[in-house]
Amino acid sequence: MAIMLESGLIWYKHYFMFCDDIIEKLDKPPYWIIDLAVTSYNKDAERIVNTYAFSEPFEAFEDSLFDLHIGCLFLRYERREMSWSAFLKASGHFADGYQAMKQDCGFFYDMLNLYEDNEYSADLEFRQAEILRKDFKEEIEEARWLYAPFVYYFRKYVLSQKGQSEA
Structure with a gap:
């Protein structure tokens, strides 16, 4: 997710609904998901995800x-x-x-x-x-596979915004 954010492949329209789904499904969602759910600025989103990605037990990306x-x-x-x-x-x-x-x-x-x-x-x-x-x-191919779920969430977000603007 950090790499997709940094490359500009995804942005808030891709991850807002993703975060909402996780928050709704878990009794105690991870703090970083809650933080990400209210962040639209891409650099802040990168920081949030990278902070999580570089913390224990992950700590470093493979080359x-x-x-x-x-x-x-x-x-x-x-x-x-x-x-x-x-x-x-x-x-x-x-x-x-x-x-x-x-x-x-x-x-x-x-x-x-x-x-x-x-x-x-x-x-x-x-x-x-x-x-x-x-x-x-x-x-x-890996990027395509990782990106596919975010296409779903992007479309879900756009449709929800379209529905709000028509109301």
């Missing part, structure tokens, strides 16, 4: 989870939330901060430079996206 961030960004690209150049910039920027990734920042920045030098060629974009799909196949 492989950093690649999941790229998988989440790729889903945003597939959903047309970001352009190919924005995806490459964001991936390069993220990879620049971590050593333990499948691909270093140069991989993404080299692709971006080539893409820009070829005047944002749709054919090159397609070929580069296929390379990323293969290199990050497991992370993209």
